[in-house]
Amino acid sequence: MTSSADPAVQVSGLTKDFGATRALDGATFDVANGEIFGLLGPNGAGKTTTMRILLTLLKPTAGTARVAGQDVTRDPVAVRQRVGWVPQGHAVDPLLTVMENMRFMCGMYHLAPVAARRRAAQLLEPAGLADHGNKVARVLSGGTRRKLELAMSLVNVPAVLFLDEPTVGLDIAARRDLWTYVRQISRQGTTIVLTTHYLEEADALCDRVAIIDRGQIQATGVPGELKVNYQASTLDEVFLAATGQELAA
Amino acid sequence: MTATNLWREHRVLFGRWLARLRREPLTMLALLAQPMVWLVLFGHLFTKMPVPGGNYLRFMTAGAVVMTTFNGCLTGGVELLFDRESGFLVRMLAAPASRVSLVTSRFMYLTVLTGAQGLVILVAAWMMGVRYAAGIGGIAACLAIGALFGSGITALSLALAFSLRSHSQFSRSPASPACH
Ligand SMILES: Nc1ncnc2c1ncn2[C@@H]1O[C@H](COP(=O)(O)OP(=O)(O)OP(=O)(O)O)[C@@H](O)[C@H]1O
Numbered sequence: 001m002t003s004s005a006d007p008a009v010q011v012s013g014l015t016k017d018f019g020a021t022r023a024l025d026g027a028t029f030d031v032a033n034g035e036i037f038g039l040l041g042p043n044g045a046g047k048t049t050t051m052r053i054l055l056t057l058l059k060p061t062a063g064t065a066r067v068a069g070q071d072v073t074r075d076p077v078a079v080r081q082r083v084g085w086v087p088q089g090h091a092v093d094p095l096l097t098v099m100e101n102m103r104f105m106c107g108m109y110h111l112a113p114v115a116a117r118r119r120a121a122q123l124l125e126p127a128g129l130a131d132h133g134n135k136v137a138r139v140l141s142g143g144t145r146r147k148l149e150l151a152m153s154l155v156n157v158p159a160v161l162f163l164d165e166p167t168v169g170l171d172i173a174a175r176r177d178l179w180t181y182v183r184q185i186s187r188q189g190t191t192i193v194l195t196t197h198y199l200e201e202a203d204a205l206c207d208r209v210a211i212i213d214r215g216q217i218q219a220t221g222v223p224g225e226l227k228v229n230y231q232a233s234t235l236d237e238v239f240l241a242a243t244g245q246e247l248a249a
Numbered sequence: 250m251t252a253t254n255l256w257r258e259h260r261v262l263f264g265r266w267l268a269r270l271r272r273e274p275l276t277m278l279a280l281l282a283q284p285m286v287w288l289v290l291f292g293h294l295f296t297k298m299p300v301p302g303g304n305y306l307r308f309m310t311a312g313a314v315v316m317t318t319f320n321g322c323l324t325g326g327v328e329l330l331f332d333r334e335s336g337f338l339v340r341m342l343a344a345p346a347s348r349v350s351l352v353t354s355r356f357m358y359l360t361v362l363t364g365a366q367g368l369v370i371l372v373a374a375w376m377m378g379v380r381y382a383a384g385i386g387g388i389a390a391c392l393a394i395g396a397l398f399g400s401g402i403t404a405l406s407l408a409l410a411f412s413l414r415s416h417s418q419f420s421r422s423p424a425s426p427a428c429h
């Protein structure tokens with residue numbers, strides 16, 4: 001069923017209601033294989049909700065979504081085996097060491113202990129964490145901790161990696177360091193879907209972006225094209241135009 | 250969901266609970282100190298107390314084992330609540346591991362933990378002069394019954410933990426020892 005020509009993510013008419021709140025309202029978009037795709041939108045736009053549906057953590061009210069060739073509602077376990085996720089909050093156990101965190105996650109993805117040890121070592125190296133293996137995660141700096149979270153999300157060699165605001169709270173050096181790591185992951189063939197509030201980040205990192213507001217996709221395209229279409233010089237201006245907000249003079 | 254996969258999940262989940270306990274040595278100390286204080290303090294305070302069997306220390310050893318199991322298991326749900334608040338729980342749910350393993354690994358961990366505590370209490374009491382009429386078999390039965398009782402309390406605690414919204418609500422619930 002899964003052919004490499006299929007898009008990595010196919011979202012069609014995705015709608016999610018929380019009681020009376022409509023968090024997602026017929027969102028439709030595709031993410032091609034190997035792409036770095038950015039979901040941009042103001043607070044409460046529905047970015048995290050979209051991700052949680054794609055990760056099979058929430059059931060959509062209406063619409064369909066396929067990730068890595070699998071339907072999220074019909075075969076959630078198959079999806080979980082093929083995706084990785086760095087959530088908006090924290091995803092490490094602060095009391096465990098870097099290596100223990102890695103091996104824990106490997107076990108949750110059913111790797112045998114020996115394979116887990118090998119995979120952990122393989123992943124810590126490019127993350128620049130090889131020398132931190134025995135450190136308790138609590139003492140890591142924000143940037144290092146984020147890289148650990150990324151490494152942990154790669155234990156199953158995911159086809160699609162979801163990053164929810166990966167650089168929030170990082171200083172500019174740590175942010176650029178993380179971009180380098182994300183590009184490196186992308187070069188190995190992993191499709192990446194990320195959300196961000198930093199439009200400069202989307203510009204630097206993403207092959208394509210979608211602008212989402214009040215649960216609806218307002219625009220999709222290559223950052224450069226969007227700037228031309230909206231006659232804007234920066235992605236910030238595109239964003240404000242697409243979400244109907246005004247630039248404060 | 251093969252047996253191998255279940256085993257691998259349980260292995261790391263159980264290992265995680267143990268590693269967390271190791272990183273907080275004060276918790277471990279407190280877990281053991283409390284029943285010891287009971288035995289030493291109350292055991293000597295109430296030596297004249299008329300109890301069935303005639304020996305107060307002997308009478309209260311059984312109680313200390315039960316109370317330790319009860320306390321350990323009742324607070325056992327809290328850790329999963331921490332995980333929910335920190336967002337780690339939902340991260341675990343995004344993995345293909347079975348949801349049931351999260352709960353069963355917690356049961357296993359609490360059974361082993363309270364079993365070990367019970368054994369320490371029984372050994373300590375023995376050193377203080379308590380002799381067990383039922384012998385080794387009786388001690389094994391005591392620990393097995395403790396594990397069953399503990400499982401029930403753990404189930405209650407987990408149910409409470411997941412039906413209440415926040416940690417503060419959990420400690421305020423009338424069933425929790427924190428409100429004494
Ligand atoms: N579990 C929930 N119960 C009720 N409402 C929810 C729930 N999760 C999200 N919402 C609502 O759905 C809408 C979209 O939320 P979502 O978290 O997807 O936004 P977001 O784009 O990720 O925002 P942010 O940039 O702040 O992370 C918001 O109005 C939010 O209040």
Ligand SMILES: [Mg+2]
Nearest residue numbers: 047048049088
């Ligand atoms: Mg969000």
